[in-house]
Amino acid sequence: MVDYKTIITDTFKTEILVVGGGAAGCIAATSAALEGKKTMLVERYGFLGGTSTYVLDTFYGFYIPGEKGRKVVGGIPDKVLNKLFDRKAAILRPNTYGAGTGVTYDPEILKVVWEELLTESGVNILLHSFVVDVVTDDKKVTGVIIVNKSGFFLVEADIIIDASGDADVVAKAGFPFDGIGGKEAVQSLTTTFRVLNVDYEAAKTFTKQQMWNWMKEANSTGKYRLPREEGSVHITTIPGVMATNMVRLSISDPTNISDLSKAEIEGRKQALDYFSFMKEYLPGYEKSELMNFSTQIGVRETRRVIGEYTLTKEDVLEARKFDDAILECGAPIEDHHNAAGTKWEYLDEGEVYQLPFRTLIPKDSKNLLVAGRCLSATHDAHASVRSIGQCMAMGQAAGTAAALAIQEGVELKSLDINLLQEKLTENGAMISLNKTFV
Ligand SMILES: Cc1cc2nc3c(=O)[nH]c(=O)nc-3n(C[C@H](O)[C@H](O)[C@H](O)COP(=O)(O)OP(=O)(O)OC[C@H]3O[C@@H](n4cnc5c(N)ncnc54)[C@H](O)[C@@H]3O)c2cc1C
Known part of the structure; x- marks a missing residue:
């Protein structure tokens, strides 16, 4: 790590810091702030949304494909859909094939919707700011160094959610990852x-x-x-x-x-x-x-962290369920490899698998979570779970978990999963669980 002490202009302190304002980061920050925690989001560009606004115009993952297609993502991500539909800036594109029904939106309006959502929730948004390094203390990441036109700044936080897509914080902090440099080529x-x-x-x-x-x-x-x-x-x-x-x-x-x-x-x-x-x-x-x-x-794909659990191709295709489920997904494996075609592999009709909370915890980390496309999944499993709907749902889980861990005074790994699932379902997340909360 470079010694930034001599060049740092100022220090910010926050309870929860979200790095990256893509779909996952925006929902993570919103969820954390709605739980009453002081939350800051740092984004390198001058607008929010990441891939959802600078590349695309369709959310997949909210609905599963097939004749029995149904909605599987709700909660805070629905606030985004509602704001878009209210402005007549979105249409449903019903599809039984491909990745299922898509929600096609105006990406320029979505930039404003993200801003509205975060400001209404009380998130402190810092745009035009790039996270270049981290400050660590043993396995704890105590802060990040950001650079922008105004200088170098230290942002200290109790919990950091790496939603940079590229797992920049995880990599800088020295935690392991797969994807780039791994045995399989990343997607095109x-x-x-x-x-x-x-x-x-x-x-x-x-x-x-x-x-x-x-x-x-x-x-x-x-x-x-x-x-x-x-x-x-x-x-x-x-x-x-x-x-x-x-x-x-x-x-x-x-x-x-x-x-x-x-x-x-x-x-x-x-x-x-x-x-x-x-x-x-x-x-x-x-x-x-x-x-x-x-x-x-x-x-589409860069670093995938090695988490406390890694989602596999078998988990996806066999529609596996987990005790620490945080979301559901029925999207096929859609692998844009380096050839003329695209590889598609589907789950059985109407089936979904669940994503365990452990896929958002970098292995051996103490106060770090990831959300979005840098989660812990193999190349094939990632090719299914990376749709924007699921990235948003990961954001809701990460933001809520961070807030609850601070509230309970526990490490993320030790967070009571029932408490997290109860809060997620209370706030509209669609997870079928064989338990009742008392
Ligand atoms: C070509 C293409 C087509 C796709 N098609 C679809 C589709 O039709 N529908 C669908 O649902 N999904 C689609 N996907 C997948 C989906 O878009 C992504 O998986 C998802 O948007 C990822 O969201 P994210 O928030 O995890 O990451 P990102 O969208 O990558 O967001 C990361 C954010 O972090 C910021 N950032 C990065 N590094 C730093 C840093 N060091 N400091 C500060 N900020 C930083 C970035 O600027 C960005 O805003 C597609 C992906 C691609 C590339």
């Missing part, structure tokens, strides 16, 4: 883009399969370079605007900034190739224009 990266001025009536006349066949045909002409001969395009909340998920790039370590920089440049180049293909091949797109690229390239 995607620059998303939106196009406007699409004739939707004409665009409805072709199927996904036809589009994929046209991609193959376009590739065979040698005029195009479309690495993923799949991908999707879907309606948005804005008439005439369609959103894509097509670009595919693979790098072994998306936290290596030199490689990530090259991927950003290549991603936009590839996106333009896909857009030219769309204009030439897809009915309804003849007069379309490029509206925007994602603010940054979408990163």
